[in-house]
Amino acid sequence: MLRLARGPLTKILQARLLSADSASLKTKKVGIIGLGNIGNALIKNLERTGYTVTSILDIDKERYGEFEDRAFSKPDNAKSLAEEVDIVFTGLPMPHHVKAVFEGETGLLEGLSEGKIWIDHSTTDYEQTEEMCVQVEERGGRMLEAPVTGGLEALKKGQMTVFIAGNEGVAEEVRPMMDDIYSNVIYTGRIGTALIPKVLSNMLTCVHNLAMGEAFMIAKKSGVDMKTMFDCIRASAGNSFVLETGGPMLMQGTYDPSFTIALQCKDNRLGYQMATKHKVPIEILGHAMQAYNKALYKYGDEAPCYIPPKMLEEACRTDLRCEEFKDWEYSIQNVDGSSVIRHHGIDIKRSDKKELSDFEV
Missing domain, CATH: 1.10.1040.10 (N-(1-d-carboxylethyl)-l-norvaline Dehydrogenase; domain 2)
Incomplete structure (x- = not known):
């Protein structure tokens, strides 16, 4: 996203650019891994604001029930989901859950090819996140950590705050989407700094x-x-x-x-x-x-x-x-x-x- 100097028309121009960037992001295919409180609300907030969720994945298949009326793909593993989409969101309970989804022949890393973006909403070990980011970038993918805060009721209404860390250019690229689905977006710096x-x-x-x-x-x-x-x-x-x-x-x-x-x-x-x-x-x-x-x-x-x-x-x-x-x-x-x-x-x-x-x- 372009950065604009201050001036009389800055707000108008920024709004137009944000609108254009948002429209571009709405053509991207989005996948969600983890359909707990965060993943469930994330799907609804993305759809409510016009984004295209195409694929979902959870080890608890009963969580698919709420989305039976959607034509979502339900791939067998994280690698397959990542191959199907442009942007992957994860929202998992513990650091070992993130690691399990990330690693292995059918893990998320194997599907994060050139240009794909992984946004991790999990509250996890920031040093583990730093190590994963290095591996993602070596494959040509891009990663952001994005823990959320504010409570479930706020999450359901898109009223939560999200902290974003990682490459600033990537953060700016997805900023219009994050602005649409959260009420407050704070960029904290290099990968690892949002979880702190x-x-x-x-x-x-x-x-x-x-x-x-x-x-x-x-x-x-x-x-x-x-x-x-x-x-x-x-x-x-x-x-x-x-x-x-x-x-x-x-x-x-x-x-x-x-x-x-x-x-x-x-x-x-x-x-x-x-x-x-x-x-x-x-x-x-x-x-x-x-x-x-x-x-x-x-x-x-x-x-x-x-x-x-x-x-x-x-x-x-x-x-x-x-x-x-x-x-x-x-x-x-x-x-x-x-x-x-x-x-x-x-x-x-x-x-x-x-x-x-x-x-x-």
């Missing part, structure tokens, strides 16, 4: 979640209404993305079932590996990591990611439920590069109608 902020951001959510649970428990034990407590923290310096999303899920008793604690603990381990490599002590993050491990062992791999405060609820013999949040849900608005939460299904102080219309979905 993604993993560390996920580790920070653990700290916020644990502290939030303690704060709400103190408030409830002190006789403060939970909805009032939520409103007060939202309006003060203690607010955070986690409080605005995880707080209502805590008060629903759902603890965010869209992301498992096993996946969160995997991200914590990746962050610990980074800290160890660079000799950074992590007293706070390390404490949160151990608290999450304790919850993982207690509640199991499939428990929801915000469940650690449940241990406090059980210890205090007090739950943090609040009836006013039973119908709550949220959406995300990108405002000045920040993810702003919009609440639905609860009584909450709103902006005036004119201002609110700019943000409502």
Whole structure:
């Protein structure tokens, strides 16, 4: 994509170029490997914005059921899928899953011939990603890492943020597509650099979640209404993305079932590996990591990611439920590069109608 100098017509010209680039990308054949939460939503967001998904692949064939009405090719392996398409997206749970898809005679690498692009949405080991990128480029293919953040509900609506790393020219080439299917696109630099902020951001959510649970428990034990407590923290310096999303899920008793604690603990381990490599002590993050491990062992791999405060609820013999949040849900608005939460299904102080219309979905 061409870069334009600043000037009176810059925005108009940029819009025209982006439109042209987007139209060109919409003629490309796209394949998706991994039909979990990310892959499933990715297919729908690509189709919703006019892109051409032609091929899908997952080891769990039951996941094909939702797409029976589409004329998707379902090749036997990653190599065959890559041979069929121009752009491959992967969204896989763990580093070893990415490696298994990538390697071998029928692996993804074997199908990434000259000019093909692989975009990996998996949150995985950044050093493994760096090694894979070298192999892809040796075959003439191109690779970008592109972890996403913001939560499943935001992903379904195309409201998530995506971090992109890799060759800047390749990133610019697919930028119009990423702008269409995500609300915020941030280029972080060379391959490997996108996974670092993604993993560390996920580790920070653990700290916020644990502290939030303690704060709400103190408030409830002190006789403060939970909805009032939520409103007060939202309006003060203690607010955070986690409080605005995880707080209502805590008060629903759902603890965010869209992301498992096993996946969160995997991200914590990746962050610990980074800290160890660079000799950074992590007293706070390390404490949160151990608290999450304790919850993982207690509640199991499939428990929801915000469940650690449940241990406090059980210890205090007090739950943090609040009836006013039973119908709550949220959406995300990108405002000045920040993810702003919009609440639905609860009584909450709103902006005036004119201002609110700019943000409502």
